Amino acid sequence: MxxxxxxxxxxxxxxxxxxxxxxxxxxxxxxxxxxxxxxxxxxxxxxxxxxxxxxxxxxxxxxxxxxxxxxxxxxxxxxxxxxxxxxxxxxxxxxxxxxxxxxxxxxxxxxxxxxxxxxxxxxxxxxxxxxxxxxxxxxxxxxxxxxxxxxxxxxxxxxxHKVMGQEVSSEEGEQRKNNTIAYLKERVIPYTASLPQLPPIEDCQFKTQEDIARRAVALLIVIQFACDVAQGGNVEESRDFFVNMLRTYKVENYLTENERDFLQALEPDVQEAINISWQYEAYWTLIWALGFVEELDFPDEVCDCEYAIQVVSNCETFEQFYLQAGIRSQEEILDEADKIYRYHWACVDSRIQERPAPAGMNESIVMERRRGLFWLIGHRNEEWDTISMDT
The missing domain is CATH 3.30.310 (TATA-Binding Protein)
Known part of the structure; x- marks a missing residue:
């Protein structure tokens, strides 16, 4: 060495x-x-x-x-x-x-x-x-x-400097932050006023409707393969089936590098499969942004996986899926991103203090929803697999 x-x-x-x-x-x-x-x-x-x-x-x-x-x-x-x-x-x-x-x-x-x-x-x-x-x-x-x-x-x-000093303050960001804190107070969820603002809308790099739709379909297909791996299914049969699905929906190019490596591995790692399967919650934020989910419920219970699958499986092509989608306002998406950011701080703080997550929150759900929402707003222009989880 x-x-x-x-x-x-x-x-x-x-x-x-x-x-x-x-x-x-x-x-x-x-x-x-x-x-x-x-x-x-x-x-x-x-x-x-x-x-x-x-x-x-x-x-x-x-x-x-x-x-x-x-x-x-x-x-x-x-x-x-x-x-x-x-x-x-x-x-x-x-x-x-x-x-x-x-x-x-x-x-x-x-x-x-x-x-x-x-x-x-x-x-x-x-x-x-x-x-x-x-x-x-x-x-x-x-x-x-x-x-x-x-x-x-x-x-x-x-x-x-990393936690607070690089923040760019704006009236919009401060108002959004204060609105979230008021909501947290109502639910008796801990918060810290020192957690920075998220950027205003004009400084975000929101994903387009097509980018969101293709990422959602590609992710769902990889998740299904990961679930098969985690459950001990026939890897080769499952891989062939889901690679064909990626081609059918024309989303092969919307896999991340990590997802592509996982899909191509001769012996996919079971723990990695479990980690990817948790991304149902990140996927849930994508189909919420596309209008398929009415609202993002409080992160204390896992999403409806059966419905999550049907959103795509009921469509024979990507074009059919895309025509059924819409796109939520940038304000709505950024509001949810700010909320999940402060939920996450509350979860981390409680864990450090060796207390249960407040209000029954599931920190794994919170983290994956943060992944999806921060990707949607283009936070720091980070890639899907490397969304920062600092609080």
Whole structure:
């Protein structure tokens, strides 16, 4: 192993030089070129060199655009043995904005690893090993590459810039936020006034009716295949049938990369199948937006899966399905997105406090509906499989 990476959520990187010097000055001569540090060991024998690169969303925005969605997708696909831990990890990844990448000239030894974890503890955040193992800021394993939980009692950390500071305030957004909070008060559901506004309508990138319709049909077909896999059905027969359905409805190009990989896998992962089957709730928001569902009920019971299937199965072609659809107003969709955002905060807060979700909410339903609604409004222009779940 020649690499060790620290990911963090920081308001700035002004103190990084001090932290790096504090950890390494005793054993290394340290040179600096902007945000790159060259470390040469002071030992007479076993000379060693390290390069430490410090990057933030401000200094290297392209790194985060290109790598964080992939990191989110990677851990989303790992079969965590504890679903709550998976959500905590994905939440942490969603608010990362700082990277300290350590490259060693030689294989990293135990003494150097101790130095790296010391730096990790001073910076805060998570440590990433090349095999996919994640460490907390005390060096304890959060999760192994196979999804097995480590001994860490991990809780995400987020800087105020990621949680609050990047908010663009608007009168419309504030009114929508206040309306949702008034609704939550009526139902005695916890809330926090510090949770940011969602953008106003003019700053959203709403999906078109056709995009929503094709995504809905493609997703429903993949969900049906996932249900067969989860129930131990004949994978080959099921795959052939549902691939043919994708072609019949002309929606093959509306699969996500993860869905395509799952559909093509020789031995589809059962846990991934279960995760995809939960996306009935995300699909439910899509057919609500298309007018097939009258209203989004409170997220305490799963949707009507039989009706959800019939919405598409009663149509022989995509064109027939599309002609029956409409599109809800952007105001309605954004109002529901704001509501689910604040529902999710209430669920996460209750879980952290080791209390049941308020008002009987099911957090898995809330998360999947958030996926669908945030995709509909084009939140941060995120892709379906990497919708951030930060609260």
């Amino acid at each position: 020649n690499y060790f990476t620290i990911f963090a959520s920081k308001n700035n990187i002004d103190d990084m030089e001090f932290k790096i010097t504090d950890v390494f000055a005793k054993g290394f001569a340290i040179g600096k070129n902007e945000n790159e540090y060259l470390l040469k060991s002071k030992a007479l024998f076993k000379k060693h060199k390290l390069i430490i690169r410090v990057m933030s969303e401000d200094t290297n925005p392209e790194y985060f655009v290109n790598n964080i969605p992939g990191m989110m997708g990677y851990y989303n696909n790992i079969p965590f043995e504890e679903d709550p831990l998976k959500e905590l990890v994905l939440t942490q990844i969603s608010v990362l904005n700082t990277v300290i990448a350590i490259e060693s000239e030689k294989e990293i030894n135990e003494d150097q690893l101790l130095l790296f974890t010391d730096l990790l503890s001073k910076i805060g955040g998570i440590g990433f090993l090349p095999n996919g193992t994640l460490l907390d800021d005390e060096g304890a394993v959060i999760v192994y590459p196979d999804g097995k939980s480590g001994p860490s009692n991990f809780r995400p950390q987020a800087c105020t």
